[in-house]
Amino acid sequence: MVTMLQLIWGEGYMSPGGPGNVAKLLQGTRPHGKRILDIGCGIGGPAIEMARIHDAEVVGIDLEQALIERATAAAHRYGMAGQCSFQIVEAGALPFDDESFDIVVSSGALTQSANKAGLLDEAYRVLNRGGYMTCYEWMKSDAELSDDMRYWFKLEGLTYALETLQQLGERFGNAGFVDVTTTDASDWYREEARREYELIRGELYDKMVELLGSDSAEHFVEDWRAMTFVCDSGEMRQGYCRGRRPT
Numbered sequence: 008m009v010t011m012l013q014l015i016w017g018e019g020y021m022s023p024g025g026p027g028n029v030a031k032l033l034q035g036t037r038p039h040g041k042r043i044l045d046i047g048c049g050i051g052g053p054a055i056e057m058a059r060i061h062d063a064e065v066v067g068i069d070l071e072q073a074l075i076e077r078a079t080a081a082a083h084r085y086g087m088a089g090q091c092s093f094q095i096v097e098a099g100a101l102p103f104d105d106e107s108f109d110i111v112v113s114s115g116a117l118t119q120s121a122n123k124a125g126l127l128d129e130a131y132r133v134l135n136r137g138g139y140m141t142c143y144e145w146m147k148s149d150a151e152l153s154d155d156m157r158y159w160f161k162l163e164g165l166t167y168a169l170e171t172l173q174q175l176g177e178r179f180g181n182a183g184f185v186d187v188t189t190t191d192a193s194d195w196y197r198e199e200a201r202r203e204y205e206l207i208r209g210e211l212y213d214k215m216v217e218l219l220g221s222d223s224a225e226h227f228v229e230d231w232r233a234m235t236f237v238c239d240s241g242e243m244r245q246g247y248c249r250g251r252r253p254t
Contacts, residue, residue, distance in 0.1 A: 019052020041109035047116030051078030058090040113142040121168040127182035159233040184250025
């Protein structure tokens, strides 16, 4: 999966948009020189980008040791180990002091977490007063999950705990965040998903077979076909949510 995602989204990235998505997450948060926590850092691409572009000190955390090891190796490879550090954590309370970060970011961590309220409470706790929590997440429509969505979940092999964008915004408010904003990005990713689907069954296909084998290549082609279907139907949605800890 990691190999596949990097083929599509770029080296170091396990979520859509690459550096452009990092820029959207941080826009308006005044990130230069700040201390940033990246929840669900994956293999480190976004954290390294934040450190490189904004001269920030970034701490990335994830649940999987293999991802942390790859992120750490990437930081050394790009000469960013002095500004980027990565550590494995367990689900639950974050291993950081109160008010120890200026910005908390997530790109997909809330998507995968059934305990969104607990995760947002922890993000609020570790934020300095006036700091921002900002995320890009995958969500659902108001309708009950369809068989098509459940089929895509099965292909993905991941645990999705999807809510609506409105529900996510309400959770931010319940956690104590103010100036909460939500932005629906479904139209953008609907086009991106279609482009990605054409790419993997076209010019990237032979490379996928070389790296993953023909069975895995075919699996991912079907995975993306199923994803484009639920995106096109409007059932699978994407969006940004942001809130600020009061001063």
